[in-house]
Amino acid sequence: MDIYVTNDTKVVELGNCDTDHISLITLLHAFTEKQTGSDKVSSDDYSVWVYLPWCTEKKEVTSDSDLLQVFRWFSNHKEKKIMFEIEKKPYIPVPPITFSNIPNSHIRFMGDNQDLGFSDFEENLLNYKGDNEGAESDGCNSEEVIEANTVRADGGLDNDELGLDDEYGVVGQVASRRALAVVDEAENNVNFDLLEWYQSKTDDEFFSDSENENHDAKMTRVMKGNPFKQLVGIRIEFEVGQTHESVQSLRALLIDYAIQKGFNFNKVKNDRDRLTYACKENGCPWRLHASSLNGDTTMKIKTYKNEHTCHRIYKSEEARAKWIVSSAVYIHLKEDTSIFERIFVSFEAQKNGFMEGCRPFLGIDGCLLKGPYGGVLLSAVALDANNGLYPLAYCICKGETLLSWSWFLEQLHLFLKYPEDKPICFMSDRQNGMIGALKMHWPHASVRYCARHIYANFRITYSGLKLKKTVLKTSKCCEFHQFKKIMADIGSVDVKAKAWLEEIEPCHWSRHAFDPLIKCDHVTNNMTEAFNSMLKDFRARTFLSLMEFIRRMVMTRLQQRNEDCNKWKSDIPPTVNKKIVENSEESRILKILHVGEGKYEMMGLTRAYTANLLEKTCECGQWQISGVPCCHALAGIRHSYGFGSLYGTKDIIIQFIDPSLTKSAFLRTYSSMIHPIPDLCVWVDIEAAHVEPPALKRKPSRLKLLRKRESHEKPKVARSGSVVCEKCKQPGHNKRTCKANTIDGSNKRAANPRADVGASSSHHSNHQAKFDASFSQLPTQRHMAANLRVESSSSQPSTQVQTQPQSQVMD
Template sequence: MDKSWIPSGCDPETAFRIEVKIEGFFMKQIDGRKDYVKGKTLKWVVDSDRFSLCDLRSDLFDDLCWGSCQTPKIWMFDKNDGREVEVVSESQIPEMFRMFQNERKISLLTVICDLDGSSKCSGTNFTYPCTPSQPSPTIALGSQSHIGSSQGCNMSGQPDQSDNLDEYVGFNEESLYSSDIEGDLAHEGANHAIDGVHIDPEEDNVDEEPTVEAEAIEDNVHEEPAVDDVVQCEPIIGFDPKKGRIDVNALFPDVNAFRKTLRHFAIKNEFEVHTLKSDKKRFIGRCKHPDCPWRIRASILQDNKTFMVKLLPAEHTCPSTTMVDGKMASKSWVSDRVGDWLRKHPSAGAKEVKNKLEDEFHVKVTYRKAWLGRQGAIDQIHGKWEESFQLLYNFKAELEKRCPGSIVEVDCKSDGNKMFFSKIFVALKPCIDGFVQGCRPYLGVDSTHLTGKWKGQLAAAAGIDGHNWLFPVAYAVFDTETTENWTWFMSQLRNAIGTLPGLAISSDACKGLAAAIATVFPDSEHRECMRHLMENFKKRYRGDVFTTHMWPAAKAYTIEKCQHHLSEIASVSPEAIAYLEKNHKQLWCRSKFSELSKCEYVNNNISESFNSWIKDLKDLHIVDLVDQIRQRLMVTFDKRRIVGAKLQGMSAK
């Protein structure tokens, strides 16, 4: 186990890492004022033999500022019970260290609660919010045995624009709630029938003696002669990739196989081949080094197909040309070398391909050649780009057959007598039902650029479930962001989820999206992402007054407080307010949000989370892209089903 995180002076046998996530809260002053304190994550290294609950509360107070009428409540995950429990006694601390002895890392959640009973977490009936701690990188701390890595409290009341702790959207966090969730999935998969065939283990009894009828049948069955599958005229490939040799009289199926083998042989042995003569019937070459005696001659046999090495007078012994940018490492060679590797690492880019080949074969490969070779390997794995568009109808038919109720719409456009792909929309039945029946009526809508050969847009609509985890609802692919394409996408989305009461849709400044939402969902609440609004706003207006008052105005819960901050901006720059009223007509102030959606997010973190979730798929062929997202959704829902079955407690009705 890596122990670089253990500071000097701390016993490695008793050192533990503790990460305490603190939810954002409002600190109540004695005079009744409330100051917002943004959430943070504290990271400590502690000595388990000397650490106590009293130390934990004391260190929290040193790093936080809360009012005299408030108190912290600390929560941890109990492995024994499989649920979250509140840390209230000293006896829980030693047990906590014993439970996480193997990980040597403990994640805690702290919520600042009111003592007057007005807070949602006051009293003994508090239900732990099911938002897990956000994972953070391990850092090496200082020489003390107990050190916090956070800064002091933010007493300005101005939440930082990069602070998303109070608008958390989780994804890929199922393993935080089940230490062996992959094992659970494998165990359940082994218990399922294969291809609909039920296998009874009792029927497979190897010790059961054969019946009389079976013996009679066996007596009448004549033993079949052995079949030799080896075709005598089939050429034997003489190149062994492990040994990296080409021998005299070695045979190859055709001239292309010989050329590929020779190229790999040269790269493996770190030299370049200079071609003297090459056509469909013969090949003559030598080492490019002028003093090297290595030569090779090969020609076609009488079958006009098989190639044979006929002359190889000397072993290659000249100085190596390691890491010289030569012609041997072609894009076809790159494709052949990384094809199997890309099947296991589909998200690897051209840079990873380049590094892999240079490390393994000691040959310099340009980035362009690595990129072209990678594309060729992907074409070999998934087929041509043109074919992938034609397979979309097969995808549609199979998905609608296997998952009835799912919506898959493929739209084409004509150019003369030819039809071309235009766009595709996908909404799985579980995603539709899960959102309508189990999620708040709140959607984040956005699109991201595709990075493959076809430079289109991947659009998506996603919500958050009761666990504050990302819940994708629908996704689509089209060529560009236009009002027509967004209207088509939103129309398909309406067909899937209907017109929900209190629906709120959050988006950034996508071209044509605002008009599409107004047309298709005229009764919905359209919110604009505050982060994107500020990026555009700062291009025109800069100064302390804007950074001090814009974010508090957006995050204020009351209209009076929001108007106070906007008035401060108007007193300095009235044209800034006029700009906001003219160019940002959607809702971006929390005080103006409807309460029906039960979601107060001012940033479109949902869409950003979805884009991060699928970023390694954006260069795939179109049919593989939509199918890989489908597969990822199925795996995610299966993991969450396992997590949900292990959770205990009361759910909201």
């Protein structure tokens, strides 16, 4: 079993271990040795917790017996990875131990007062199966009766206390008289619901050592078998003796199992009393036979050969219209309460588009929600053939924790049914819990770190414009020797800055070390940031409003891009074609040396590069990483096929482009559709568990919708400028509020003192004065209208009708 340990934000891989020969001190010793590099046993105290993936909870491990019990749980669930969380305990002085300091100190011994036989009390104690959904066993009693010798000094839990039998058997007979104690119930009750998954796989579960059990009861237990219980997120597994409610439920499970494992059935027998299924591939030994129990509807697996010699198929005959659903939604509820915990949403159309047309590259990120319930939106965004955003899935949860990221990535892996042998890459910001969750649920995936976030952490200690340009240039470097040269330049500026960058493996942040099978050269996580910005004001609304906005946005985007693609005149997407044009312009300065068999040597201004057209490789590394021919490759293509291969017919150049960057891949991405959903007011009422919303989070300050920008980020560009009046040509006001307007209806020249500046002669001035005097005596319509307006407004304040300049009023 592979063991991982989280400490703060770091994830330490301890490797594979033998679960039958490990202790708590061995686990802590291996962890401290990995952390410090010293083999000395640490004297510090640690708290050890383990994450239970089947119930998304964590349990404290306090002793070796608890540790072995945890390993047995993981073995029963067929889990191959286990994640521990180790924290150092702070030093707290221990007060003197007195009787008043011991919890539940009020003990009443009843050893000699009552005769409690096995049939009266201990039989009920051994048959206790934990809390159920009924109201009678909700764990709210004020007292509980336990055996005095089952309380462990280390505070752990015995098997009897957990409702489990020793070594998966049944505890033998106990004496009829034993000292018992009645103690007050502790505050931290045992959560028996965490153990409801437990199923014994030994023969002891069918038989009991009790002498009171008759033969008929034993046979009933044997006939009952091992009931199958399906849990969300757990793979389906069959075994001999497993029972199912009906033949219909067993058929449905077999269909899901065949699609899960990737094979087709040969239904040898398929009636209401017998099921015999075999693998359809000739020579494959897989076979399952089940039949009903004594004419009952219960089906029991009698024969099961769990072995496949055939290869996995990716087109199942069982995935018919009745099985295929339009979306996958998993809602996780908090234990014992129907309070919303988290939700995962992804439509079948999104899944088909990603698996058939997109490159295996996903950006994952989380953004805070500003609504009344708070929370975080975790999202996974891909890129189509035209480098456009392709939202794949999202999850609404409480926060960015290891538990939330683990649940989201686990549901994403189960929904996609992603093959283990197919490469995939994740781009992340290294948020809390993200890297550890990727190691657990996507162990074969490559992980990239956003270069912008790396520089944001880098500039806290090492700032400067030169270092900024050099670091970003290093992340975009596609050739190893150039990468070494740039790192040497950083070392010449600051040796510690170079050492800081060398602590991060180049495969996480520099192009030259990226996986060439991904065919994507992105070094930032801007695609998820762009998706978060598309949510706009809906981040401040309720969860349902946000989910409806995302659904409608994705639904219309699928159809709109499908229509846009049909208008393309070329088989090369526009962004890819633009990149080819830019590279072809750079190839004009290269000197071409053809050596045969599609191999070239390109002489540039600074150095030479070699390219191989048959293998689609270039020494600069850009062609292998991006999937688009670089300038050196385009020069060789132009030499081999002529100038028209780049600007004439596109049939030649498309042969050298990766198939995931073509029009056909783009059409496959957007070939599916999301069907519209009727309005909420016409939904049919169904009987289902009522889900309560999470607690409201009201902050004392005003709600802030804009994100906090970092210190080195530029502020948002705002519109600036001043208004210029069209009349007086002065800034600060417009013609409607210009104070040059008059109230008595005089002409514009009289209202503007600068109107007479341009007079050229005294004759003209005298003539103008006479004209003004005679004109002022005429009862013009404007003058009459102004007087009428003043008289009609006499009851209003004078300031509302005063439009003269301030200088004229003072005069």
